[in-house]
Every structure is written in structure tokens, then in C-alpha cells.
Amino acid sequence: MSMVHMRARNRLSATFVKTAPVGKHCDGAGLWLVKREDGGAQWVLRTTVHGRRREMGLGGYPDVSLAHAREAGDRWRAVAKSGRDPVKEREKEAKAARREDISLSVITQDAFEARMAELKGDGKAGRWMSPLENHVLPKLGKVPVTDLDQRDIRDTLAPLWHTKAETARKALNRLSIVLRHAAALGLDVDLQATEKAKALLGKSRHVAKHIPAMPWQDVPDFYASLSEQTPSHLALRLLILTGARSAPLRTLHLDQIDGDVWTIPGEAMKGRKGATEDFRVPLSSEALHVIDAARPFARNGFLFANSRKGVISDMTLSQLMKRRELQARPHGFRTSLRTWLAEATDAPHEVAEAMLAHLTDSNVVRAYRRTDYLDQRRELAERWANHVSGSCK
Known part of the structure; x- marks a missing residue:
């Protein structure tokens, strides 16, 4: 039985291959010797992958001997058996080999x-x-x-x-x-x-360096010093008043303002992990006054356009503070506002966090809560604007 099985696989002999007549000769298990009219001969392997017949050449005889053709046949049959296409696998290998440098x-x-x-x-x-x-x-x-x-x-x-x-x-x-x-x-x-x-x-011991923030008590003096009617001065004023991040503020489009509410599109809300919803920012009367002052500079609907095209850069605002030899940076005004909320108001934690668009609860809790505390934030925004601009009510 085993001899019959062996013959079913290795039917050809080295002697026969040397003098084989023109035609196709089966060695078994899909390996064929194809002898051409011109005397040349080629090894071909037939396999089936996912029900589809594949044929691949294994090289010419006598360059590839019977023994080598059988070795190659075994290798590519195993590839086909595992469900991979031997022709494509060989192409991948050749492509990798062609790269002299795979550094x-x-x-x-x-x-x-x-x-x-x-x-x-x-x-x-x-x-x-x-x-x-x-x-x-x-x-x-x-x-x-x-x-x-x-x-x-x-x-x-x-x-x-x-x-x-x-x-x-x-x-x-x-x-x-x-x-x-x-x-x-x-x-x-x-x-x-x-x-x-x-x-x-392992776990990183790195402690994040916080962006230097201006103490909230010093913000009114700095705000008063932003007295020029320029896009950078007006943008910094609005940044301080709203507690917004620099990117959504610099790219503020007039379409986003409706009455005393500025709606930041969800995709611009960097830092709100897992959140894609828009975020509403209440605008104090002082903030609306700043927006009106900036309108003459608007271009293509962007409130803070730069002198060339596009909007003013983050660097423009940072450099302004650097030139004044201040340690604090624009992003730090969010911390100034958050500290003021904690130290000078009795705003509940979740309302204070919402002022900075920080997420305090899980998605599930937020889904049930269905509020962004806009009315409470509107009142706090007005009080912050009064502190910042030196107005008293």
C-alpha cells in the first residue's frame, strides 16, 4: 500500500526526466514536467487555494533537478494548504528580496x-x-x-x-x-x-509640565494692557474672557455666533476624549463688545484673520506675552479662570469644569444628564468678565 502511495507521489525518475518525450508528465501531487518541442523543459506545480486552481512555474530543467522540483513542490503545497496563495506569497518574498536595504x-x-x-x-x-x-x-x-x-x-x-x-x-x-x-x-x-x-x-514616572498660568488676581492689569485694536490684542482678550482653547478661538467663524452663544464644532474640541458633540460658550457683554471690535478685521468669515491669508497663529499670541517678559502663556488663562472659579465663587465642581469644556462624567452619565449648564455658566462668564475688565456691578 505504501509503495503504491509513494508511486502516486514520485512517479518520475531522474533517468526518465533526462530523456522525456515532448508533452506533460506527472510526478504526482500536482507536480508536472512540461517538455517542449524545442527540447526545453519546465517544472509546473498545480495547487488549489480556496477552490481556485493555481499554476506556478518552479523553474526549468536541468537548472532545477527533479529532487529540487519536489522540494519546492512540498514547500508551496504547504503554503496552499494553509489557505495562502503560493504565487502571491512568492511575489511578496521576491519584492522583499529585491530591497537591497530593509533597514x-x-x-x-x-x-x-x-x-x-x-x-x-x-x-x-x-x-x-x-x-x-x-x-x-x-x-x-x-x-x-x-x-x-x-x-x-x-x-x-x-x-x-x-x-x-x-x-x-x-x-x-x-x-x-x-x-x-x-x-x-x-x-x-x-x-x-x-x-x-x-x-x-514599565509605567512612566513622567510628571507633565504645566503651562505657566497668570494668577487670576493679575489678569485685570494684563487685560487692560491689551488696549490696541489689533487682531492679536482682541483675540487674547476674547481668549481670557471665554476660557477657550487657542485653536477654536483663532479659527472662530462668524457663523458660529448666534446672539450671546458661540458654538464650537465638535471636531474642534480637542481634549474632549470620546466626545464629538458641539460645545456652547456663553458670551458676556464684554466678550460681545470685543467681537464687535474685531469684526472690521474679519475675512472670509474668520474673525481673527492674519495679514496674509488664513488666521492668526498660536505663535503670534505666545510671542506677544514673551515680548513682555511674562512667564505665563495664552493656554494658561484657562487655569487662571479655573482657579478663580474655585477660590472666588461657589460654583459647583461640574459647572466649573464645564466652563473649560472638561468632561467630568462618563458618557452614560452625560447622556442622562442632558445639560451643559449654559445658564449657570452664562452668569459666571459675566462675573469673570466684570473681574477681568475691572467693571463692578
């Missing part, structure tokens, strides 16, 4: 170029690449991606892990994307390497 730096550049279209401004500024260029590629750039493991990554990022946590986190994230890109190219990489490295690095 991390080459594959990183390849991954970056493949993602450029999705990166918007990040691509142009090179910010996507900088965590890798500055901290990973100098040490690991020459390592073939197929050799990269969690210990390499751990050793490279360990110096940053407790000091520059955000940079290290970004580097790990980018590295994971590069490894997935390498896998898509058919390279045999460890897709779990970054997760394993994270486990080896």
Missing part, C-alpha cells in the same frame, strides 16, 4: 511616504517623522526591520521614558505603524514588538 530607516521613509496623504500639516512639517528621526533612527536606523525586537526598542527609548514621555509615546506609535507597513510589504517582522517594549519599559 528601519529605509522602511520608515517608505511608510512615511505612503502615509503623507493622510497627514495634512504634520506631513509637511515633518512632525510625524521627528520622534523617530531624533530618538530612534540614530541608534536603530541600520537594523533590518526583520531583526528588530522589543529589547532594541526598550533600550533606545528607556532614556526618554521617564523624562520625555509624550515624545517616547509618539515614537512607539510611529514605530508600530512602520512595522505594520513592513508586514504589508511581506517582510517577516514582529508586530507585537512595540507592545512588548512598552511592557518592558
